[in-house]
Amino acid sequence: MATKKLKKTGLIFFPAFDWAISPTHPEREERLLYTQDQVFEEGILDFDNIYEYKPQIATAEDINRAHICVPDALSVVTESHLISAGGAITAARKVLTGEVDNAFALVRPPGHHAMLVVHGARGFCNVNIEAIMIEYIRSHYGHKRIAVVDTDCHHGDGTQDIYWNDPDTLCISLHQDGRTLYPGTGFINDFGGPNALGATINVPLPPETADEGYLTVIDRLVLPILDEFKPDIVINSAGQDNHYSDPLTNMWVSAQGYATLNARLAPDIAVLEGGYSIERALPYTNAGIILAMAGLDYSHVREPDYNPDKLRQHASVTRTIAEEIEQVLRLWSSRRNMKRNLVGDARCLRRNKNIYYDTDGIRERQTETVRICDDCGGTVTIESFASTGNNILAVILPSRCCPECRAEGEESYGRSKLGKYNHIYFQDRTTGIFLSK
Amino acid sequence: MILGIDVGGTHTDAVLIDGGKIIKKTKVPTNHDRLLASLLAATNGIVDKATIPLLKRIVLSTTISTNAIVQNKIDRVGLLVASGPGLSPESISAYPDIRFLSGSINHRGSEMEPLNREEADREVTDFLSEGIKNIGIVGKFSTRNPRHEFELRDIVGNRACHVTLGHRMSGHLNFPRRVATTFLNEAICNLYQRFAGSVADFALKQGMNIPIYILKADGGAMELARSLEFPAQTILSGPAASVMGIMATTNSREDAIALDIGGTTTDISIFADGVPLLEPFGVAIEGRKTLIRGLRTRSIGIGGDSVVALNDGNIQIGPNREGPAAALGGQFPTPTDAMIVLGLTRIGDPQKAIHSLIPLAEYLHCDLQETARMIFTETCRQIASAAFQFLNEINNKPVYTIEALLTDRKIAPRSLYVVGGPAEQMAPEIERLLETEFDVCNCQTHIPVNYEIANAIGAALARTTAELTILADTERGILTIAEDGSQVAIPANFTLADTIQVCCERLREKIRLTDDFVREPEIEVIESQEFNIVDDFCTAGKNIRVKTQVKPGSVGECK
Numbered sequence: 001m002a003t004k005k006l007k008k009t010g011l012i013f014f015p016a017f018d019w020a021i022s023p024t025h026p027e028r029e030e031r032l033l034y035t036q037d038q039v040f041e042e043g044i045l046d047f048d049n050i051y052e053y054k055p056q057i058a059t060a061e062d063i064n065r066a067h068i069c070v071p072d073a074l075s076v077v078t079e080s081h082l083i084s085a086g087g088a089i090t091a092a093r094k095v096l097t098g099e100v101d102n103a104f105a106l107v108r109p110p111g112h113h114a115m116l117v118v119h120g121a122r123g124f125c126n127v128n129i130e131a132i133m134i135e136y137i138r139s140h141y142g143h144k145r146i147a148v149v150d151t152d153c154h155h156g157d158g159t160q161d162i163y164w165n166d167p168d169t170l171c172i173s174l175h176q177d178g179r180t181l182y183p184g185t186g187f188i189n190d191f192g193g194p195n196a197l198g199a200t201i202n203v204p205l206p207p208e209t210a211d212e213g214y215l216t217v218i219d220r221l222v223l224p225i226l227d228e229f230k231p232d233i234v235i236n237s238a239g240q241d242n243h244y245s246d247p248l249t250n251m252w253v254s255a256q257g258y259a260t261l262n263a264r265l266a267p268d269i270a271v272l273e274g275g276y277s278i279e280r281a282l283p284y285t286n287a288g289i290i291l292a293m294a295g296l297d298y299s300h301v302r303e304p305d306y307n308p309d310k311l312r313q314h315a316s317v318t319r320t321i322a323e324e325i326e327q328v329l330r331l332w333s334s335r336r337n338m339k340r341n342l343v344g345d346a347r348c349l350r351r352n353k354n355i356y357y358d359t360d361g362i363r364e365r366q367t368e369t370v371r372i373c374d375d376c377g378g379t380v381t382i383e384s385f386a387s388t389g390n391n392i393l394a395v396i397l398p399s400r401c402c403p404e405c406r407a408e409g410e411e412s413y414g415r416s417k418l419g420k421y422n423h424i425y426f427q428d429r430t431t432g433i434f435l436s437k
Numbered sequence: 438m439i440l441g442i443d444v445g446g447t448h449t450d451a452v453l454i455d456g457g458k459i460i461k462k463t464k465v466p467t468n469h470d471r472l473l474a475s476l477l478a479a480t481n482g483i484v485d486k487a488t489i490p491l492l493k494r495i496v497l498s499t500t501i502s503t504n505a506i507v508q509n510k511i512d513r514v515g516l517l518v519a520s521g522p523g524l525s526p527e528s529i530s531a532y533p534d535i536r537f538l539s540g541s542i543n544h545r546g547s548e549m550e551p552l553n554r555e556e557a558d559r560e561v562t563d564f565l566s567e568g569i570k571n572i573g574i575v576g577k578f579s580t581r582n583p584r585h586e587f588e589l590r591d592i593v594g595n596r597a598c599h600v601t602l603g604h605r606m607s608g609h610l611n612f613p614r615r616v617a618t619t620f621l622n623e624a625i626c627n628l629y630q631r632f633a634g635s636v637a638d639f640a641l642k643q644g645m646n647i648p649i650y651i652l653k654a655d656g657g658a659m660e661l662a663r664s665l666e667f668p669a670q671t672i673l674s675g676p677a678a679s680v681m682g683i684m685a686t687t688n689s690r691e692d693a694i695a696l697d698i699g700g701t702t703t704d705i706s707i708f709a710d711g712v713p714l715l716e717p718f719g720v721a722i723e724g725r726k727t728l729i730r731g732l733r734t735r736s737i738g739i740g741g742d743s744v745v746a747l748n749d750g751n752i753q754i755g756p757n758r759e760g761p762a763a764a765l766g767g768q769f770p771t772p773t774d775a776m777i778v779l780g781l782t783r784i785g786d787p788q789k790a791i792h793s794l795i796p797l798a799e800y801l802h803c804d805l806q807e808t809a810r811m812i813f814t815e816t817c818r819q820i821a822s823a824a825f826q827f828l829n830e831i832n833n834k835p836v837y838t839i840e841a842l843l844t845d846r847k848i849a850p851r852s853l854y855v856v857g858g859p860a861e862q863m864a865p866e867i868e869r870l871l872e873t874e875f876d877v878c879n880c881q882t883h884i885p886v887n888y889e890i891a892n893a894i895g896a897a898l899a900r901t902t903a904e905l906t907i908l909a910d911t912e913r914g915i916l917t918i919a920e921d922g923s924q925v926a927i928p929a930n931f932t933l934a935d936t937i938q939v940c941c942e943r944l945r946e947k948i949r950l951t952d953d954f955v956r957e958p959e960i961e962v963i964e965s966q967e968f969n970i971v972d973d974f975c976t977a978g979k980n981i982r983v984k985t986q987v988k989p990g991s992v993g994e995c996k
Contacts, residue, residue, distance in 0.1 A: 018838040023969055024976055030968035033980070036837070037544040041578055042524045043613035046718075046726050054835045054842070079839050283544055287523060297525040304522065304541065304549035 006049045009294040010094040010103030012087040013039070014055045019080040019109070021359070026248065026276040027109055027124040035106070038283035039290065050294055051100055055087030055107060062089065063127055064434040065135035066162060068394040068425045069118045070386065072436070073127075076118050081126050084109055088133040088271050095233075095268050096141045102268050102293050104238075105129075106286060110273040112152060112237050113183065115161035117394065119386040120360030123154065123183060130237055130271050131162045134169065137233065139432045143168070143400055147231035149222055149265060150174065151214070152239020152273040153249040155186030159237065160200050165193035165370050165377045166398060170201070170229045174217055176242075176249055177204040182358070188327055191335070193370055194342055194349045195378045198335030201225065203328060206320045207250035210313035211257030213321045214242065218264050221325045225332060236267035240275030240285040244311055245303070248276055252311045255281070259288030259298040267293075280305065343372050363387040375402035379409035383421075392423045399429040406430075438491045439992075440645075441897020442479055443678050443890075444472060444499045450893035451479035453488065457993050462890045472501065473635050480643070489644050498652035498678040498896040501632050502625050502671045506722055511624035512571050515564035515597075517557065518616060519576040519585050521549070529613050532620055534569055536560040538589075545910060545980070546581035546917060557592050565596055571626065573619035575603035577612045581908060583922035599626050606669070607728035608906025608919030608984065611718055618719070618727040622669035629668035633661055654720050654731030656681045656713060656895070656989035657902025660951045669729055673720050675892065676734050678899075680706045680713045682891025683854050685898040685991045687883060691851040694824050694880065696867070698857035700742040701758040705824050706734045707831055709848050712988055714831065730904060732989070733831070737823045741773040741859045745812050747800060754816050763793030770794050773859065775812035778805055781862040817866040818874065824867075825875040850880045856888035898991040901951055901958075905944040905985050909936045912970045912978025918943065933967040933981050940983045948987055958987045 015032035022028070039045065045052055060073040062085065069076045087107035094100045112130060113123030120126070134146055147170040148163075150156035156173040163169040178184045192200035203217055226234065240246075242253035262270065270289065275282055284303045291298035343349060348371050355364040364386045371378040377398030385391045395413040397406055413426040418437060426435040438455045444467060453461040463482035468475045476497075484492070505511055515534045520526050521541030529535070538560065540552035564572065572593055576585040583604040590600055606618040633651075640649055650658035652674040659670060676697075683695045683706075690711040697704040707714050713732050720731030738756025746753050746769075754772060762773035764785030770793035776782045777790040791805060798808040832847045853871070855864040864882040871877040887894060906919035909931055916927045916939065927935075941960050948958040964984035969976045 013835060013837070014842075015837050016839055017966060017968075018840055024971050024974050028969065028971070030970075030980065033968055034544045037578075037610055038523070040610040041544070041612050043611045043726075044524070046611070046613065052835050054833055057842070079843060083839060083842060279545065284522070291524075297527065300522055300525045302522045304543055 006295045007101040007293065008049050008051065009290065010091060010100035011045070011050055011052045011290060012055050012091050012103065012105045012107060013052060014083055014087050014107045016080050016083065016108055019078070021124060031108055031276070031278050032106065032282065034279050034283045035286045038287050042287055044287065044290055047294065047296065050290070051094075053090055053094060055083050056090050058082045058085035058089060058132060061434070062132050062136055064427065065139060065429065065432055066131035067114070067118050067127055068116060068382070068392070068396070068427060069127070070390045070392055071423055076120065077126050080109055083107070085111070085127060085129040085132045088129040089136045091269050091271070092133045092137050096137060104270045104290060104293055106272050108272065110239070112150060112156040112159050112239070112273050113154070114158040115355065116396070117364070117366065117382060117384050117392070119364055119388060119390060120357045120362045122355070122357040122359055124274070124359060125158060128158045128162060130159055130235055133269070133271070134235070135429065138399055138429070144232040145230065146170070146233045146235065147172065147226055147229055148235045148237060149267065150237035150239070150273070151242070151261065152237055153241040153246065153251055154182055154239065154274060155202070156237055157183050157185050160186070160190070163196075164200060165196050165380055167196040167199050167377055168399060170199050170225070170231060172201040172203070172222055172225065174203045174205060174214065176251055177206055180207055181249060188324065188331065191331060194339060195370065195373055195376070197338050197342070198332055201328060201332070203324060205251075206317050208252050208314060208317055209242070209321065210252035210311050211254055211260070212313045213317060214253055214257055214261055215264065216321060217325060218261055221328055222265065233269065234265065234267045236262065236265060236270040237273045238262070238270040238289060239273035240282060243275065243277050243281035243285060245277040245280040246275065252313065254306055254311060255284035255288045255301050255303055258285045259292040259301060262289045262292040347372055371405055371408060373402060373405055376400050376405055379405040379412070381412060390423070391421050392425065393421045394425040394427065397428040397430055401428070401430040438488065438493060439897045440480070440484060440492055440495045441893045441895075442476060442495070442497045443675070443892035443896050444475060444497065444501070445675060445892060446500055449475040449479045450890045451483055452890050452893040452897055453483045454894070454897050459887060459894070462887070462893070464890065469504070472632070473639055476636070476639060492645055492647050494648055494650065495640065495645060496650040496652060496658050496896045496899055497636065498674045498892060499632070499671060500675050502629055502668055503673055503675065503722070505625050505628050506621060506672060510628070512627055513569050514571045514573050514620050514623040515569040516573045516575065516616065516620060517560060517589050519552065520612070521577040523577065524613070529616050532616070534564065540576070540585050542576060542578040542582045542585060544578060544581065545913070546578065546908070546915070547913070548582070548584065552585050552588055554588070554592060557589055561593050561596065570598040571623040572597040572600045573603070573623045574600060575612070575616045575619050578610070579604040579615070580608055580610060580906065580919035581917060582924070587922070599623065601626070602922070604919060604922050605666070607719065607730065608904060609718055609728050611728060614719060614726050614728045617725040618669055618729055621672070621722070621725065621727065622667065625668050629671070630665055633665055637661060650899070652678055652896045652899055653902065654729050655715055655902050656732050656899055657987070658899040659901065663951055669727070672722055672729060673731055676704050677732050678892035678895040679704065679856070680732050680734065681895030681899050681989065681991070682888070682893070683856060683885055683895070684708070684711065684713060685894050686885040686887055686891060687852070687854060689852055692848045693852040693854055694828065694850045695854040696820060696824065696856070698820070698855065698859050698863060699740045700858065701738065701740045702736045703739050703820050703823070703857075704734050704736050705827050706732060707828060707848060712990065715989075717834070735823065735827045737819070739816060739819050742767070742771050743816070744769045745771055745775070745797065747797065752797070752811055752815050754812070754819055762790070764790040770797060770812070772812055772816040775809040775816075776859060776862050778809035779813060781813075782859070814866065817863050818870050820863070821867050821870040821875060825871065825877060828877070850877060853880050853882045854885055855882060856885055856891055860884050860888065898993060900990050900992045901948055902987050902989050903944060903947055905940055905947065907936055907940045907983045909981040910970075910978065911981070929978065931981070933965060933983070936981045936983045937962055937965055940985045944985045944987065959990070960985050960987055
């Protein structure tokens with residue numbers, strides 16, 4: 001394959017060789033060890049168009065723009081989370097200031113299962129590093145339309161939750177069907193909140209989806225939707241657990257598949273999410289993605305045990321994927337007509353959620369109320385009761401908040417009283433103001 | 438008594454040191470066609486029949502390897518490369534005679550695909566038929582398992598006149614650099630062997646029956662006999678000699694910036710606690726990035742003889758040099774001329790200096806003094822700016838552990854060492870600019886004494902340096918020493934402490950074998966990491982990585 005146009009690519013490589021959830025947990029010290037070996041041995045850092053940067057350390061202020069942490073931001077994270085979120089922020093900064101054309105935050109621990117309210121860790125994630133990065137971008141570089149394409153094998157439920165009501169943040173998640181894999185969500189009809197219909201897109205894929213299936217979804221679904229949404233920035237939540245050797249999942253994607261997917265999607269920023277085949281997959285998938293982002297030739301990147309004949313996608317899988325693409329596109333094209341049917345005359349819409357924090361064993365019951373608004377994402381009020389004994393209320397003003405939503409949100413926080421709640425929070429995604437009582 | 442000789446591009450300097458004191462020094466022109474004549478001339482000036490028996494050690498630095506590469510006077514090298522999957526072979530194809538072979542080793546050192554011996558044999562026969570007698574053999578991940586490189590060496594057998602194996606060049610992972618280093622090592626090996634042979638003959642004829650050392654790019658010394666296997670290590674030993682000279686003559690233990698301001702270029706180096714910093718992977722020469730351990734220096738095209746010109750109405754210094762300063766008969770104004778006009782130095786013809794600045798002054802509507810001041814300040818500013826940027830890059834280098842990131846030590850220079858022709862005139866201005874424009878405060882200027890022969894002093898006092906890299910894989914039960922390619926069996930309960938012990942012992946042996954001066958080498962553990970190897974959620978073993986070094990230093994100080 002001929003080399004395409006070279007790009008200046010920033011690389012924030014932070015393997016956190018001194019941090020693990022537990023010694024045999026998939027999210028442990030040497031997860032990126034062999035990736036580092038491969039990247040070093042290939043001499044990838046020597047290319048003139050690849051720039052390596054040290055991650056900055058995220059602050060409580062950075063986290064508070066994206067999350068409601070209970071009781072507060074610094075209690076739910078360790079230094080490793082601050083560095084991994086900081087790594088994503090550094091990637092964004094280098095791209096937004098024009099120092100590089102695109103950037104890859106090759107950091108751990110991951111974050112895409114962390115939801116808006118954080119009582120603890122779920123799915124190896126404490127805080128959502130992409131969301132922290134997105135809110136950093138908006139607070140430092142002005143309001144942007146942002147698309148997150150989550151290609152981790154698990155549904156990006158955390159990112160979806162944080163942006164459920166935000167019409168300016170498009171969250172597309174491609175993942176193994178929730179009926180067969182954690183976290184068990186992410187179905188086609190999950191399509192965004194009433195003020196943000198179509199800003200959440202889910203494409204559950206059948207087990208044993210191979211390169212062909214993934215690339216078909218990118219070409220026929222993701223790229224056309226991005227064309228219509230017209231984002232200022234495209235972010236790839238680049239989980240690498242669709243790999244055929246991953247111990248936790250059942251997909252058939254190869255390093256070539258990952259590199260090609262990245263080349264076609266051409267994200268401005270990629271952030272590593274999951275991927276736990278640390279010896280057989282990650283060294284090759286990461287090398288492939290870096291080369292693809294930099295516009296370098298990745299055609300020789302392949303796993304030593306790669307056998308295309310064994311990974312040929314079954315016809316039934318291809319059929320299922322084609323049908324799903326049709327369904328999602330039908331939904332997408334009718335997104336503007338859905339609100340009236342869904343909302344009717346209601347002034348606000350409410351949804352109840354039960355959330356389980358598998359990593360920390362916490363149960364949470366949540367009620368989310370969103371003000372119906374045609375001018376912005378709408379003020380959101382959340383009541384959350386966790387098995388830790390923490391009961392909280394949170395008022396969230398959306399980015400680009402309209403005056404009515406602002407007035408209502410400020411009034412609602414002002415009159416709220418502790419009593420049945422231990423904590424009450426106010427998050428303004430337009431101004432970055434965060435308050436609590 | 439130690440005899441230090443620096444064979445530089447223009448001059449050959451020699452210095453005789455005893456008990457930290459310079460006994461004698463000399464400077465003769467270098468005759469590039471007859472380097473040995475230069476050596477003889479320099480030596481004859483300072484040693485005689487009475488001092489020869491007192492000599493304990495001779496250390497040379499030479500530009501012969503560097504010049505051969507820069508002038509492309511190198512031999513053809515046949516490269517046999519087992520590149521395995523990964524980067525496209527096209528990305529390392531910038532070699533005239535390179536053949537890619539099948540066979541691959543992975544990151545853990547396991548064989549993934551065997552070599553094809555017939556294919557390899559065909560390529561060797563082909564090289565020989567083309568008259569190529571120098572062969573370089575490189576495998577991807579060969580520092581993790583050198584088996585394929587050994588097999589290929591056996592296939593070549595004694596058909597080539599010389600063979601270099603990639604893993605011997607360095608313990609670092611970096612395949613394209615390993616190819617470049619192996620190539621350079623072979624390309625200059627015949628030339629270097631002739632040079633080393635003549636040096637040995639010369640010493641013998643002079644009755645100097647003592648160890649002879651050659652300075653390496655990392656500022657360390659290497660025994661002449663040992664250097665025959667690693668000629669590439671002697672490239673860029675000129676700048677290294679200068680930095681080691683500064684180190685020996687200042688004997689500082691602080692963070693520092695060192696500037697060597699020459700006619701054409703200024704070389705910048707950085708010291709941490711008095712020790713010069715090394716390149717993280719290796720030095721670059723003629724655009725080739727290598728794994729040759731070397732001092733971290735940066736060269737900018739600004740010096741006393743840089744051409745001063747106008748560019749868009751602004752003063753531009755360098756990067757070219759077109760002969761000497763106008764005051765000394767050159768055609769163009771230079772920073773040296775500006776210094777003459779300002780009365781900072783008294784060399785050459787002041788009228789010629791003034792004359793050369795007149796057109797600039799007219800264009801800028803300034804008087805001569807003002808113009809000269811602007812040129813002088815701009816020259817110093819560019820040097821200060823480059824030094825600051827270099828320092829900044831070093832202070833922002835990536836790290837890979839939380840501890841390292843949180844406890845990141847920044848280099849905060851307390852001293853500014855300046856050597857070279859205009860050192861005394863420029864140093865105060867550079868110090869001022871560093872403080873006022875770049876916020877590098879409390880950095881005090883020092884002009885080392887004897888700086889005109891700093892290179893020879895640096896060579897004389899350089900001690901032996903070395904590095905050793907070990908990977909212990911308890912699941913596979915193998916310990917691999919990267920640099921010598923040896924592998925030994927280890928038990929399943931082998932620990933990080935065991936690995937560190939082996940690594941230190943082996944390095945100590947290596948140093949003792951080659952350097953009589955160093956009885957207890959200061960060994961430093963620069964990397965020690967231990968990882969679990971997990972299979973199906975159970976710990977199956979440990980992957981232990983240790984790297985030790987003897988860092989650059991002096992066998993004694995010099996005042």
